[in-house]
Amino acid sequence: MQVRIIRALLDYFISSHYCQGMFYITDENSTSDIPKGDFVTSKKLLELINNAIAQEMQVSIQYMWQHLMAKGIEGATVENTFRETAIAEMKHAENLAERLAFLNGVPTNNPNTVHIGHSLEEMLKEDVQAEEEAIRLYKEAIQVADKEGDYATRRLLEEILSNEEKHLDKFGKLLVGMTSPFTQPQL
Ligand SMILES: [Fe+2]
Numbered sequence: 001m002q003v004r005i006i007r008a009l010l011d012y013f014i015s016s017h018y019c020q021g022m023f024y025i026t027d028e029n030s031t032s033d034i035p036k037g038d039f040v041t042s043k044k045l046l047e048l049i050n051n052a053i054a055q056e057m058q059v060s061i062q063y064m065w066q067h068l069m070a071k072g073i074e075g076a077t078v079e080n081t082f083r084e085t086a087i088a089e090m091k092h093a094e095n096l097a098e099r100l101a102f103l104n105g106v107p108t109n110n111p112n113t114v115h116i117g118h119s120l121e122e123m124l125k126e127d128v129q130a131e132e133e134a135i136r137l138y139k140e141a142i143q144v145a146d147k148e149g150d151y152a153t154r155r156l157l158e159e160i161l162s163n164e165e166k167h168l169d170k171f172g173k174l175l176v177g178m179t180s181p182f183t184q185p186q187l
């Protein structure tokens with residue numbers, strides 16, 4: 001099981017530029033002479049982007065593990081959703097890390113604490129909570145980026161926010177479907 005998850009994540013790492021952005025930059029005080037336009041990114045915005053990277057890495061690991069841990073008939077119906085969402089989250093982390101490096105920040109390589117859950121219902125509750133936290137974080141970061149006139153970062157954050165809202169909708173529907181009886185619509 002461990003081999004499968006590590007292989008899935010490594011396949012993605014190897015096929016992307018993610019490793020360059022995440023692990024090769026070690027000097028936190030490094031600055032670049034490359035011109036970046038007329039804006040200066042605040043420490044607050046850099047921290048928010050790094051918080052988002054840590055959150056994205058957390059849920060990428062979380063969902064990939066849940067993909068492997070989901071059992072039974074219900075598990076069989078959602079395991080691919082976990083896997084697809086895990087890969088989408090890793091792409092978010094990659095895009096944010098690239099943006100942060102462009103802004104002369106240093107992307108973190110420490111994910112937030114992973115919460116797997118002991119049943120499918122617990123897993124989905126953890127995931128709904130994680131998506132709600134992500135949405136709050138992106139909304140705050142978008143406001144800061146907008147205030148600083150960093151429209152490219154704002155656009156990236158808005159695109160990711162839109163994805164997170166879809167994830168929340170999907171996990172929320174799966175959770176409600178597990179805990180509520182199906183009712184036929186009245187025609
Ligand atoms: Fe994400």
Ligand SMILES: [Fe+2]
Nearest residue numbers: 131163164167
């Ligand atoms: Fe998400």
